[in-house]
Amino acid sequence: MASFPSGRGGGLVSPTAAAVVIAVAALLWAAQAREEPCYPRLFSFGDSLTDTGNFPFIFGNDSREPALRPPYGETFFHRATGRFSNGRLVIDFIADALGLPFVRPYWSGRTAGDFACGANFAVGGATALRPDFFRARGVPMADIVHLDMEMKWFRDLLNLLCPGDLAGCTGMMNQSLFLVGEIGGNDYNLPLLSGVSITKIRSFTPSVIAKISSTITELIGLGAKTLVVPGNLPIGCVPNYLMIFNSDNKEDYEPETGCLRWMNEFSQYHNRLLINELENLRKFHPDVAIIYADYYGAAMEIFLSPEQFGIEDPLVACCGGGGPYGVSASAACGYGEYKVCDNPKKYASWDGFHPSEAAYKAIAAGLLRGPYTHPPIANANNSCPQITELGSSVEYKDLNDL
Ligand SMILES: *[C@@H]1O[C@H](CO)[C@@H](O)[C@H](O)[C@H]1NC(C)=O
Ligand SMILES: *[C@@H]1O[C@H](CO)[C@@H](O)[C@H](O)[C@H]1NC(C)=O
Ligand SMILES: *[C@@H]1O[C@H](CO)[C@@H](O)[C@H](O)[C@H]1NC(C)=O
Helix, strand or coil, X not given: CCCCCCCCHHHCCCCCHHHHHHHHHHHHHHHHHCCCCCCCEEEEECCCCCCCCCHHHHHCCCCCCHHHCCCCCCCCCCCCCCCCCCCCCHHHHHHHHCCCCCCCEHHHCCCHHHHCCEEECCCCCCECCCHHHHHCCCCCCCCCCEHHHHHHHHHHHHHHHCCXXXXXXXXXXXXXXXXXXXXXXXXXXXXXXXXXXXXXHHCCHHHHHHHHHHHHHHHHHCCCCEEEEECCXXXXXXXXXXXXXXXXXXXXXXXXXXCEHHHHHHHHHHHHHHHHHHHHHHHHCCCCEEEEEXXXXXXXXXXXXXXXXXXXXXXXXXXXXXXXXXXXXXXXXXXXXXXXXXXXHHCCECCCCCECHHHHHHHHHHHHCCCCEECCHHHCCCCCCCCCCCCCCCCCCCCCCC
């Protein structure tokens, strides 16, 4: 149903003949180069950082969620696609760099052919843990999507692709790239926003990591050979948190970035546990590439030296309210008396919770071309030239003209 323009095709609008010739040549070249993508399929799981359009299928396109309406999507797609940003997400840049089309939201497809290049199971608001986990600890939680649900949809899809014989999917599984996350952010965000203390939230982390780990183990059991597992972003740099947890104590802020120290320490705590768990998993599965994607480190580059990415104030939201961080309690992007910035390319935060396309592009560049995947994603499949050699819309630290 939904069909998205390709990342590289999106800019071919020049009417001049010369431009058309160049464009056609480029397309032919790209088609040739793309003949054999090193990963024929990309499957992904996660929350709003990765959802490419499942949300309206689950919660209804008339839901009050502002991300289903403009100005969401205004920058690249020029319409609201269900992505919780102004444009492309990390997963879109990864798909593009691999020579794949944008990953189809699972709920927008029906037939096996719809999923010829993979599927995205991520849904905005999703948690790693089930709602029961939180309720049992006195934390209110709506019936939202969680990782076990996304895995169930994945198994349903395998039954569609390889009816009656999951073993028949082995050849497909071992050539696919799996992006497992980011997931777990909402296991912390939702309690934080309902006033649960960080000390209590810290006690959830081992369970969050265990859920991510068991999901990876299940995917490996089904034949996955290459998995990329993102960590948490520096949540202390999120404009809404900077507003909500505003403090008079200078010590609460990192001097180099202005981000909230205790929140970033919490993100790093989650990431340390995740890194340790991935190291354990590698011991059990030496034949599987389990790649840690350091979203925190890649994003921190933006907060430490925003000018390298053409970003002016990385702690201010482009779309939202009017406070010092571009967010307010009375308005939100797409809701109430909100305002939108003129040039989203100069902002790292789109709506005060979600990164802008500019930030996602910088993070993706740090993963694909920079040092932020461990082991390096480019080495995961040595016969995979796309990631390192092909021209792509993602260049590390040279993002201004894009
Ligand atoms: C590596 O890439 C080649 C094509 O470039 C592909 O045939 C092969 O299946 C890939 N291997 C894995 C493990 O993904
Ligand atoms: C919402 O979904 C319905 C039913 O799937 C569809 O007919 C309608 O066109 C959709 N509206 C928008 C704005 O996408
Ligand atoms: C993938 O699985 C298929 C079917 O079991 C097998 O023939 C092929 O050699 C495997 N390829 C890799 C790269 O593991």
